[in-house]
Amino acid sequence: MVSVLIVDDQMLVRTGLAALIRATPALEVAGEAADGETAVAMAAAVRPDVVLMDVRMPGLDGITATERILSAGAGPPPKVAILTTYDLDEYVYTALRAGASGFLLKETPPQQLLAAVQVIAAGDMLFAPTVTRRLIEAYATRPGRAASPAALSTLTGRELQVLRLVARALSNADIAAQLSLSEATIKTHLHRLMSKLGLCSRAQAIVYAYESGLVVPASRDDGG
Amino acid sequence: MVSVLIVDDQMLVRTGLAALIRATPALEVAGEAADGETAVAMAAAVRPDVVLMDVRMPGLDGITATERILSAGAGPPPKVAILTTYDLDEYVYTALRAGASGFLLKETPPQQLLAAVQVIAAGDMLFAPTVTRRLIEAYATRPGRAASPAALSTLTGRELQVLRLVARALSNADIAAQLSLSEATIKTHLHRLMSKLGLCSRAQAIVYAYESGLVVPASRDDGG
DNA sequence: CGCCGGTTCCATCGAACGGTGGAGCGGGAA
DNA sequence: TTCCCGCTCCACCGTTCGATGGAACCGGCG
The missing domain is CATH 1.10.10.10 (Winged helix-like DNA-binding domain superfamily/Winged helix DNA-binding domain)
Structure with missing residues (x-):
């Protein structure tokens, strides 16, 4: 059973996610948080397997909250999947540095989203196509050198x-x-x-x- | 229903994958191929949703086969997931350029592998952790190197x-x-x-x- | 055709490496 | 003072490495 902590400032989003998760046998809701501070505290308290983390939130933002959760020393940290409305270049970079295991869009169809959570819980990393494309571009345009003495x-x-x-x-x-x-x-x-x-x-x-x-x-x- | 074309030169691997897929309600086996040439031909003939492509094969290798399949003009091309024994730096780059949608390891637990296929069929991209780490490193390594971990x-x-x-x-x-x-x-x-x-x-x-x-x-x- | 280079494999051997469990020494902190 | 930490050194042992001298297969080429 994969326990999921839901972090989003919009009540409707939390409710929707919670309903989806509760309807999935392999998943359970570990808790809900409406801001970063609460998220960090709850992550330490309930020790979920996965945190679904919104980026834009009042108070402590999702990225900073992710950092804090992952650097909290006690035991193995949860996987954190960043959840955003659209794709946002500016967040991708910092989110990855913060140690996020995934970057999902709220537009993602429910079934796919749930599958993603399980994939991330299993230790893989998962990114929405637009995000991945950016990663690949960075990889492909890496400062390569002609290696030929x-x-x-x-x-x-x-x-x-x-x-x-x-x-x-x-x-x-x-x-x-x-x-x-x-x-x-x-x-x-x-x-x-x-x-x-x-x-x-x-x-x-x-x-x-x-x-x-x-x-x-x-x-x-x-x-x- | 997601149809999957299995490409691997080892009969046992094909059989194993086929069994896994047949045991999954949402997936079906579109066909099997033991080398790159056959894979390209079959991809065009049976038009699968996803191709599980081995890298190392006699004759046409998996990467080249991927290129050909994705550049075959007729209709929307299938998603191609590269399947390798371990992680291989050298293949990642070319596989990504070839347009692969995923990079999976044969070591991956069956359930996870099947989930991955469905994720990929849905249009997302999915990579094994080691591969993703490489991508992220390339992406995140712009502002200079941290001289002391x-x-x-x-x-x-x-x-x-x-x-x-x-x-x-x-x-x-x-x-x-x-x-x-x-x-x-x-x-x-x-x-x-x-x-x-x-x-x-x-x-x-x-x-x-x-x-x-x-x-x-x-x-x-x-x-x- | 035979030759050559690339690839694959074998057996054997000594040297270097890496793990383990010690030991003694000196300096700074408790 | 005692204790801990960093530094120095030893012996033993199994594994890996690197060297050597083979052998076979295949493709391309003269």
Whole structure:
């Protein structure tokens, strides 16, 4: 049973959501809050699985409330799904930084909304199409660099593939599993690519991958 | 009723998916394909709502097949959900460009997988957490890098020093020589810092050093 | 046709690595 | 003073890594 905390300043919206959730066997209403302060307090008190969080609210807004809920140390924090009227670029960015697990539109058909809540409760992240498009654009237009010191171009496709995975700290066994090959094969490719690049250890290979721009650091926050 | 075309080169995977789908009232199996070519042909013939597409296949791979299916002009194209064994950085980018609506892992629990298919059929996009994290990182990594995730500040001076040298691909013996210590001491420091950071290998430590901004690839120095 | 490069796999071996459980030392805080 | 923390070092042991020397398959090319 997934318990849901409903946060919205409009009574009608809360009522509607509550009715939908109560009509769904797998979901239950953990509580309702009409503003951010109450939401933070209730999240700590009732410990819901998912918080459906409106953005625009009097007093403490939904984003700030999300931050506070997720940084409240006691036990595993709930998943927070941001609920907005339309899509809003300005909120997406901060909401994601705040740690939101989803970004849903109030226009979303009920059935879909309920499915979304369950998906989010399960640990996945879910975003409305418009939001996702923005994410993808940001991903696609990422400052990529042509990664080609001459030596890199001497590598075969497989070798390059292995190098990328090595640079993500995978073990030979992991890489073998990922590529559906035997570990022996990975060793061969790794040995050959290290020879070509004049490297003596896996550690050097990882450093090489970063320094050559083959892989690019992307900032990470410790999310747990 | 959402019709699903199953594309995977492994018979067992197809069978498993088909069984799952047949057991779900809201879903039906539109067909099965074992390679990309067949998938493209069948997508055009049976016009499914959703295509569950494996990436690695003999002949035409899943990504290319996705492109072809989505660019086949006749009528509204189906949604394509990429199905992979683990998460794969290299595929995400091209899959998204190809127009995939989802990126799911074969490890995903059945119920969740079926929910995902329906979410995708409804027009939303859905990604496994690891994939989403990547997207968010790309989106959120604009105002410059956070040079020290909280975990880094828990390291002692020596540990930090060792981590920097590890991130330069030095062996334990090298680091010991550099710091005029015994190799045993380096092992201790390394062990402790890996514990603190939740890392399991030297390779992960190197990646962490780059991703956290502790060390920065040469030739890219932005003042942020 | 044979050759070559890319890919896949095997067996073996020593070295490096990582985990564990210690130990002693020194400085600062309680 | 005692206690804790950071630093230094040791021994042991299993796993992973990297090196080596093979072998086989396939596709393209001369």
